[in-house]
Amino acid sequence: MAKRAAILALQMLLVTLGVRLGAEMAQSVRIIPKALLHLPEVVFGAADMRTVILSVFVAVLLAFIANRFINGWDIFASARRFAKELYAFLTGIIAASLYLFLLTGVNFSPELLLDATIFSVLFLLIAFAIVRQMRKVESAPKAFGAAFINIFTLLKSPWAWLVVAFALTPVVMAYKFTTDRDFAAAVTNLRVSANSASDLPYTLVNAVGDTRFETPIMVQFADSDPSTMYVLERNGRLYRTDYPSGMNKTLLLDLRAAVGDVEMENGALGFDLHPQFGTDSENSAFLYVYYTEFRADGQTNRLERYDMSPSTEEERRATRLPLIAQERNADGYHNGGSVEFGPDGMLYLALGEASDASCHQRIDCGFKGGIFRIDVDMQGGEISKPISRQPENGSSANYYIPLDNPFVGTPDAMEEFWALGLRNPFRIGFDSETGELWAGEVGSTVWEEVNRIEKGGNYQFPYIEGREVQDGKTKPETIIGTEHPPVYTYKHTAFLRSVIGGSPYHGSVVAEADGHYVFLDNYSGEVFTLPLDAETVETVDVLARAKDVAQRGPTSLIQAPDGNILITVMGDNDQPTGMVAKLVSSDSDEGEAAAEEARIAENAAPAAAPLSPAQVNSLWGTNCARCHGAEGRGDGPDSQELGAYVPDFTDPNYHKWRSDEALKQVLIGGGSAVGQSPMMPPWEGVLSDREMDSLIQHVRDFEDEG
Numbered sequence: 001m002a003k004r005a006a007i008l009a010l011q012m013l014l015v016t017l018g019v020r021l022g023a024e025m026a027q028s029v030r031i032i033p034k035a036l037l038h039l040p041e042v043v044f045g046a047a048d049m050r051t052v053i054l055s056v057f058v059a060v061l062l063a064f065i066a067n068r069f070i071n072g073w074d075i076f077a078s079a080r081r082f083a084k085e086l087y088a089f090l091t092g093i094i095a096a097s098l099y100l101f102l103l104t105g106v107n108f109s110p111e112l113l114l115d116a117t118i119f120s121v122l123f124l125l126i127a128f129a130i131v132r133q134m135r136k137v138e139s140a141p142k143a144f145g146a147a148f149i150n151i152f153t154l155l156k157s158p159w160a161w162l163v164v165a166f167a168l169t170p171v172v173m174a175y176k177f178t179t180d181r182d183f184a185a186a187v188t189n190l191r192v193s194a195n196s197a198s199d200l201p202y203t204l205v206n207a208v209g210d211t212r213f214e215t216p217i218m219v220q221f222a223d224s225d226p227s228t229m230y231v232l233e234r235n236g237r238l239y240r241t242d243y244p245s246g247m248n249k250t251l252l253l254d255l256r257a258a259v260g261d262v263e264m265e266n267g268a269l270g271f272d273l274h275p276q277f278g279t280d281s282e283n284s285a286f287l288y289v290y291y292t293e294f295r296a297d298g299q300t301n302r303l304e305r306y307d308m309s310p311s312t313e314e315e316r317r318a319t320r321l322p323l324i325a326q327e328r329n330a331d332g333y334h335n336g337g338s339v340e341f342g343p344d345g346m347l348y349l350a351l352g353e354a355s356d357a358s359c360h361q362r363i364d365c366g367f368k369g370g371i372f373r374i375d376v377d378m379q380g381g382e383i384s385k386p387i388s389r390q391p392e393n394g395s396s397a398n399y400y401i402p403l404d405n406p407f408v409g410t411p412d413a414m415e416e417f418w419a420l421g422l423r424n425p426f427r428i429g430f431d432s433e434t435g436e437l438w439a440g441e442v443g444s445t446v447w448e449e450v451n452r453i454e455k456g457g458n459y460q461f462p463y464i465e466g467r468e469v470q471d472g473k474t475k476p477e478t479i480i481g482t483e484h485p486p487v488y489t490y491k492h493t494a495f496l497r498s499v500i501g502g503s504p505y506h507g508s509v510v511a512e513a514d515g516h517y518v519f520l521d522n523y524s525g526e527v528f529t530l531p532l533d534a535e536t537v538e539t540v541d542v543l544a545r546a547k548d549v550a551q552r553g554p555t556s557l558i559q560a561p562d563g564n565i566l567i568t569v570m571g572d573n574d575q576p577t578g579m580v581a582k583l584v585s586s587d588s589d590e591g592e593a594a595a596e597e598a599r600i601a602e603n604a605a606p607a608a609a610p611l612s613p614a615q616v617n618s619l620w621g622t623n624c625a626r627c628h629g630a631e632g633r634g635d636g637p638d639s640q641e642l643g644a645y646v647p648d649f650t651d652p653n654y655h656k657w658r659s660d661e662a663l664k665q666v667l668i669g670g671g672s673a674v675g676q677s678p679m680m681p682p683w684e685g686v687l688s689d690r691e692m693d694s695l696i697q698h699v700r701d702f703e704d705e706g
């Protein structure tokens, strides 16, 4: 009995190893020629790999056990008995791959299947040969040969033919899938219905009744008042509403004129209320805003204080007190954006590197690429001291430097630095129990990072991104501060692209998030959790997916005083389609009502008039241009990193061969739905039917007439 179990365990170990090795091989070499099957490049995440291995494991184990009841337990009794075992293996792995192909969201790869099969069979054969030699029946090479021959002589049995026919189904299906659109669409529908986003435990609904905002980017509460919510819009307007009713929406501040043009990463980006806001202290009405002032002739990033006590908006705006003004080059990228008071009463500001390579890994330059910590109360004495130096091309005033900042006393240092070596730490959040500071660091074209920010920490940009040393970026000889790798890092895919740091969560409203850091990705709309006590993690759990707001910009995530998780979602420019959403359980009444509403809206969507050129341009700019390029030439900033060919829509030949229906199929289901590159994401549920039709027309319009 123990011997039987040991043999089975050994076999399963070999199969698992075979699949693992096959996966490695499938990522680097291609053994199925392109002419035979035009297979997309498939990228596997760790979670995908887990699903693949688990499915194969279970299916093959069942096949082995079944085979033993039919053909007896001693698989090494003869070469023929062993060959039958290999057929059982084949049945198992084929069953697993059909399951993966039809019913899971994993990108299906016949290449992986083939490689895994080859390695597994090879390992099993070798094991057979070794056992035969150990049992002194025959020499290992001879046993190997005998087993091999028996694989073929078994083909005399009709059962073996059945297995072979079964083995061909995934290949035939993969072929149909890449050549027959109707078949591909049917499979995609099956996959989508088996893996709908509503399977996730949580979903998003408006947190404040029907109240909407225009490009909301951050939400805050005063410590003193859990029933009033403050919302900053990217355009520069700041509102207050009752919470959670959303009633009495009041405009507190309108900085639109100061903010100027709002493009890709510009605008009003963060704010916080003084910790004593709403109490009877002299600080009771102070609010701190960080925004980019962006004009044709230059860009200045500003941190300012406003006093909310006057009764009119104009008067409140007139209380403007500048703290930081940092000029930067005007490409507008990597501004960071979080303003947060820490549990120590100090103000923390998270700023991007402002596309300024000359300041990388320096703390004597300006307000760029780090977390900064200042004392806005100017307490003095043993706590803080006046500002020691001004930034290059900028100015600072009206705060003190905390004496326990890590670089106080370092010659030439900007003593405001708390941590450095960050590329674009867009959102930061404090752990309400431990005081630890977490940051989501938006990466360049490949890696996103989640970092635990330590005093004096150096987060290694630009010489390491994720955990990978970057070509052509040399590590400084002397490292300033202490190096820290990320807690978690993930690679870009068609769906994942831009991390939005969130909040360490403690509470019971979103029970699964208790004791976890909750954050999200701006493109996939997925909300992730990772344990707060982990040193590093390799995989994270998905709590929800903001499917209908994905790629429309979730911009921040906080824990509200009532324990809800609130997420700002941008919506369209110049339209009140953004919202402050909260996570609710998918099974709750609210969650089911939201799903029902979405279904009704989908079915009732009228075949309305096409969008305006401006709307289409903006849709193209936010969703498509990063890969397809602003002019449709296939040369967008991300196109190099995709490992896939991006078509040139200006090429007239391109248009000759494709119907509008065919393009629509690709838009709906993504490249993988029609056997093209999965790097072309699916847009169903993200874009409306009308938007997709308008975008197809837009693609047609790129065609070069000349």
Ligand code: HEC
Residues within 6 Å of the ligand: 493, 494, 495, 620, 623, 624, 625, 626, 627, 628, 638, 642, 644, 645, 646, 647, 658, 662, 663, 666, 667, 671, 675, 676, 677, 678, 679, 680, 681, 683, 695, 696, 699
């Ligand atoms: C993450 C990168 C990426 C994004 C974002 C993206 N695409 Fe694509 N797209 C691709 C790639 C790669 C292909 C080529 C697929 C192939 O041929 O294997 C493609 C192909 C296409 C095709 C050609 C289909 C065909 O049959 O030839 C169309 C049309 C298209 N995309 C439209 C869009 C539109 C519209 C958007 C925005 C809503 C968009 N794409 C966003 C990467 C992207």
